[in-house]
Amino acid sequence: MSIERQRTAKFDELAREYGADLYRYAMWLCGNDALAKDLVQETFLRAWKAIDSLKETRAAKSWLITILRREYARTFERKVPKFTDVDTVVVPDDDELEPDDRAEVQMLRQGIMQLAPKYRDPLLLQTVLGSSCKEIAEELGISKSAVMTQLFRAREQLKKKLQKDGVTGNVHELF
Amino acid sequence: MSMNFSEFKRRLGAEPRSEDAEMLAARDASSEHRAAVAEAEQFEHRLERALNTPVPADLIDTLRTIPAGKNHGRRWWPVALAAGLLMAVGAAGLSWRAAPDWPSVEAYVMDHYRHDGGRLVAESFEAGYGNVHEVLAEFGLDAEPALANIVGLVKFCPTPDGKGVHMVLHTHDGPLTVIFMPETDVEDGERWAFDEMDVLLVDLERGSAAVIGSNRDQLSEYYAVLQDSLVVQSDRS
Numbered sequence: 179m180s181i182e183r184q185r186t187a188k189f190d191e192l193a194r195e196y197g198a199d200l201y202r203y204a205m206w207l208c209g210n211d212a213l214a215k216d217l218v219q220e221t222f223l224r225a226w227k228a229i230d231s232l233k234e235t236r237a238a239k240s241w242l243i244t245i246l247r248r249e250y251a252r253t254f255e256r257k258v259p260k261f262t263d264v265d266t267v268v269v270p271d272d273d274e275l276e277p278d279d280r281a282e283v284q285m286l287r288q289g290i291m292q293l294a295p296k297y298r299d300p301l302l303l304q305t306v307l308g309s310s311c312k313e314i315a316e317e318l319g320i321s322k323s324a325v326m327t328q329l330f331r332a333r334e335q336l337k338k339k340l341q342k343d344g345v346t347g348n349v350h351e352l353f
Numbered sequence: 354m355s356m357n358f359s360e361f362k363r364r365l366g367a368e369p370r371s372e373d374a375e376m377l378a379a380r381d382a383s384s385e386h387r388a389a390v391a392e393a394e395q396f397e398h399r400l401e402r403a404l405n406t407p408v409p410a411d412l413i414d415t416l417r418t419i420p421a422g423k424n425h426g427r428r429w430w431p432v433a434l435a436a437g438l439l440m441a442v443g444a445a446g447l448s449w450r451a452a453p454d455w456p457s458v459e460a461y462v463m464d465h466y467r468h469d470g471g472r473l474v475a476e477s478f479e480a481g482y483g484n485v486h487e488v489l490a491e492f493g494l495d496a497e498p499a500l501a502n503i504v505g506l507v508k509f510c511p512t513p514d515g516k517g518v519h520m521v522l523h524t525h526d527g528p529l530t531v532i533f534m535p536e537t538d539v540e541d542g543e544r545w546a547f548d549e550m551d552v553l554l555v556d557l558e559r560g561s562a563a564v565i566g567s568n569r570d571q572l573s574e575y576y577a578v579l580q581d582s583l584v585v586q587s588d589r590s
Contacts, residue, residue, distance in 0.1 A: 222416045
């Protein structure tokens with residue numbers, strides 16, 4: 179296989195393996211479908227240009243996350259007026275859910291958006307992208323212990339919100 | 354010595370799916386531990402369901418076109434995919450091959466702003482660029498000082514009827530985006546809102562403009578500024 183075909187195959191694998199999760203992550207980061215698509219596209223564009231620098235396939239996910247987060251910080255995070263809201267993220271994908279479940283999903287999504295960034299960031303990296311505490315610590319430049327504390331608190335805050343907002347069903351039995 | 358329950362709960366709350374040997378061993382330490390694991394798994398299921406937003410069906414296929422060079426440069430996805438936008442950005446500037454078919458001026462303005470409105474506002478504060486006089490001269494127009502002095506960024510952009518101008522103004526009430534559409538007719542004074550932004554359409558002597566900002570009152574003030582300060586070049590001599 180020629181070098182060019184190898185590069186393309188490597189990129190193709192990255193797109194298939196991580197494209198969807200990175201889009202979901204981008205969607206939660208910026209709260210807007212069009213921006214999320216743009217962000218993922220830009221991430222993969224940069225990844226393609228630098229594909230030769232990726233020596234180990236197992237490092238690919240962290241590499242892509244770093245590119246995406248830098249791109250997000252560069253273009254959207256600073257001084258950008260907030261022109262999206264929670265409703266943008268609350269995509270109507272839950273038609274098959276029972277009304278109580280739908281209400282719970284809605285509340286959790288609102289709760290996630292309302293979390294302080296220091297809690298939301300590690301939670302999204304863990305739950306959307308499947309990153310380990312060690313990987314999150316490296317990505318965010320904080321200690322693993324701090325990551326664990328923030329993840330614990332993030333979940334506690336979400337559970338409290340569900341309790342406070344009176345979601346019915348088994349959720350109450352959790353606490 | 355086994356982990357106490359309080360520590361177990363803390364670590365479970367941080368990493369419910371931990372593969373750590375100590376955590377795996379502690380999961381079955383007592384009925385209390387087992388109940389906590391069951392509760393944590395139930396909560397994770399709910400959390401994952403809430404976070405699982407749908408992914409566009411064509412996302413991966415579109416990404417896979419990048420190595421073929423069909424997808425270089427920041428793109429306007431929804432419009433590009435829906436309308437087969439053929440727009441080339443050349444080294445010398447923009448060359449226009451075709452214009453997308455927006456159903457209305459309102460749809461165009463929203464698509465446009467969602468595409469790069471926020472990013473250009475941010476860029477205008479970091480490193481504004483573009484010469485407003487040179488850009489407007491392409492349309493036989495110029496800007497009076499009341500407008501020219503507050504332009505933080507100016508660039509060409511697509512409009513429903515060809516090339517137009519995207520400007521970010523730095524006003525005393527914050528940033529304001531103006532999209533000038535030289536060939537597009539609008540209903541003067543029409544207003545609407547989207548994504549927490551207000552829009553006001555302005556019918557100009559030559560062409561029209563959409564003024565976009567987060568402060569409704571601010572728009573009215575700059576309606577007049579645009580009317581007065583965006584002038585036809587021949588009128589100035």
